[in-house]
Amino acid sequence: MNLRRTLATARRVLTQIHHDPRTIGLLLIVPSLLIGLMAWLFSDTGVFDLVGPAMIALFPFIIMFLITSITTLRERQGGTLERLLALPTGKLDFILGYTLAFGLLAIVQSSIAVGFAVWVCGLEIEGSMWLLLAVAIADAVLGTALGLLASAFAQTEFQVIQFMPALVFPQILLGGVFLAREDMPDVLHAISDWLPLSHAIDALNAVARDSEDAGYVGTKLLIIGAFIVGAIVLGSITLRRRTP
Amino acid sequence: MVNYAIQVDNLRVRRGRNEVLHGLGFEVPRGALVGLLGPSGSGKTTLMRSIVGVQREVSGKITVLGHPAGSAKLRHRIGYVTQAPSVYLDLTVRENIRYFASILGVVRGDVERVIHATGLDAQADQLVGSLSGGQLSRASLAAALLGTPELLVLDEPTVGLDPVLRFELWNLFRELSAAGTTLLVSSHVMDEATRCDRLLLVHDGDILADETPTGLLERTATTDADDAFLALIKAADRGAADTHPDAGTGRKEAP
Numbered sequence: 001m002n003l004r005r006t007l008a009t010a011r012r013v014l015t016q017i018h019h020d021p022r023t024i025g026l027l028l029i030v031p032s033l034l035i036g037l038m039a040w041l042f043s044d045t046g047v048f049d050l051v052g053p054a055m056i057a058l059f060p061f062i063i064m065f066l067i068t069s070i071t072t073l074r075e076r077q078g079g080t081l082e083r084l085l086a087l088p089t090g091k092l093d094f095i096l097g098y099t100l101a102f103g104l105l106a107i108v109q110s111s112i113a114v115g116f117a118v119w120v121c122g123l124e125i126e127g128s129m130w131l132l133l134a135v136a137i138a139d140a141v142l143g144t145a146l147g148l149l150a151s152a153f154a155q156t157e158f159q160v161i162q163f164m165p166a167l168v169f170p171q172i173l174l175g176g177v178f179l180a181r182e183d184m185p186d187v188l189h190a191i192s193d194w195l196p197l198s199h200a201i202d203a204l205n206a207v208a209r210d211s212e213d214a215g216y217v218g219t220k221l222l223i224i225g226a227f228i229v230g231a232i233v234l235g236s237i238t239l240r241r242r243t244p
Numbered sequence: 245m246v247n248y249a250i251q252v253d254n255l256r257v258r259r260g261r262n263e264v265l266h267g268l269g270f271e272v273p274r275g276a277l278v279g280l281l282g283p284s285g286s287g288k289t290t291l292m293r294s295i296v297g298v299q300r301e302v303s304g305k306i307t308v309l310g311h312p313a314g315s316a317k318l319r320h321r322i323g324y325v326t327q328a329p330s331v332y333l334d335l336t337v338r339e340n341i342r343y344f345a346s347i348l349g350v351v352r353g354d355v356e357r358v359i360h361a362t363g364l365d366a367q368a369d370q371l372v373g374s375l376s377g378g379q380l381s382r383a384s385l386a387a388a389l390l391g392t393p394e395l396l397v398l399d400e401p402t403v404g405l406d407p408v409l410r411f412e413l414w415n416l417f418r419e420l421s422a423a424g425t426t427l428l429v430s431s432h433v434m435d436e437a438t439r440c441d442r443l444l445l446v447h448d449g450d451i452l453a454d455e456t457p458t459g460l461l462e463r464t465a466t467t468d469a470d471d472a473f474l475a476l477i478k479a480a481d482r483g484a485a486d487t488h489p490d491a492g493t494g495r496k497e498a499p
């Protein structure tokens with residue numbers, strides 16, 4: 001790993017996005033719009049206060065997953081990855097460069113989403129706003145790291161889109177948005193313990209209701225962090241200098 | 245002893261289910277400008293990928309600048325231009341070149357040098373996705389010239405270029421070669437072949453000829469490169485029984 005190459009890669013990815021205002025719009029505005037839609041849909045029912053925190057986890061996670069996996073897939077197909085790996089680029093330089101670039105975007109995106117949910121949609125947050133933001137950011141970075149990994153197993157954009165229902169939807173279903181995880185059948189509850197999004201949603205709910213102590217949220221953050229590191233390490237293993 | 249930039253011995257490569265290269269052997273001396281010719285699908289790109297070290301399922305021995313092909317030490321020393329331009333379409337020419345320059349750790353001045361050398365000064369701030377086909381392939385070439393690598397492996401760098409530009413690029417290749425860079429350049433355009441020091445003619449995964457352009461013309465009793473190329477390919481297709489002077493290279497292995 002080399003800091004100069006990692007930073008150069010992050011800067012390059014951000015420059016590419018800078019040339020693409022629509023992607024910036026998608027990244028920064030859409031999660032807030034969706035959260036706004038949820039708040040409006042459930043206005044006067046109290047449901048938004050129940051599912052709102054989970055929404056802060058969901059939308060940035062999904063959008064970062066999609067954008068990252070498609071961007072890196074394009075790079076694998078366009079021949080630029082082959083060129084980079086024939087140059088002195090380390091695999092971690094490449095992956096961390098991407099994580100850093102999209103991680104920075106995730107910070108901005110999550111800040112907007114949290115701000116919008118709390119100040120515009122009136123989501124009640126009993127715990128610390130900072131902790132909420134920290135979990136939201138970790139969650140968006142998790143989407144990025146999983147997207148990087150997923151792109152390694154796809155040959156086409158179509159396949160990447162298929163990963164959405166295959167990898168992301170089960171996490172949403174089992175994450176505790178539709179049914180509290182404790183109330184699930186035992187097997188599903190056990191499976192959901194191994195899905196990273198469950199822990200993100202747990203943490204956001206805990207902060208929003210101030211129902212657990214900071215240690216609980218910290219543990220959840222550590223678990224999300226472990227998934228991020230795992231995805232990054234696995235992702236860099238799947239980068240091959242020699243191809244068929 | 246000649247100092248070789250590339251030594252290939254008994255190179256076999258499988259791609260998919262088929263063996264694409266069938267035991268090639270040849271040498272490229274340092275500083276030489278070598279043309280790699282051959283029909284479409286004959287294995288030029290596969291050979292280049294093997295030399296650069298990005299091809300899988302390679303057997304045999306390839307030594308590049310004194311190291312086994314694909315060694316980490318070589319990554320600073322080889323410039324490789326893939327057949328399809330490999331630059332970022334959503335960055336400008338200069339942003340692309342700057343990025344590859346920072347990956348290589350070369351000085352900033354080099355960025356302007358390679359943009360100028362490939363005639364892209366006027367397009368430097370244009371998005372690569374909006375370049376013409378020829379400009380696009382030159383942008384890809386420019387990135388490979390960064391840091392003045394000792395070996396340049398160029399896969400059809402002049403495809404889609406007009407005669408004036410082709411002439412200028414070949415002048416650039418000659419200049420680089422005179423300055424000590426070794427170049428392996430694949431091409432379909434036969435008149436370019438006469439500007440090389442040596443020609444490697446690949447056919448169906450074997451080397452048909454490895455000699456100087458004038459030697460090739462003499463041997464095939466032809467006057468231009470197109471005819472020489474056709475004569476050799478025809479002779480090869482007629483099979484090993486043919487008496488055509490095919491064995492002159494002494495490199496082709498018995499099928």
Ligand SMILES: Nc1ncnc2c1ncn2[C@@H]1O[C@H](COP(=O)(O)OP(=O)(O)OP(=O)(O)O)[C@@H](O)[C@H]1O
Pocket residue numbers: 244259260261264282283284285286287288289290291327
């Ligand atoms: N990824 C691959 N999987 C399987 N076979 C492949 C693959 N890539 C190339 N081939 C086959 O290997 C052979 C040599 O291909 P190669 O690209 O080296 O030819 P080439 O001489 O560069 O052709 P061209 O002049 O058209 O670029 C061809 O028959 C091709 O079909």
Ligand SMILES: [Mg+2]
Pocket residue numbers: 288289290327399
């Ligand atoms: Mg080719």
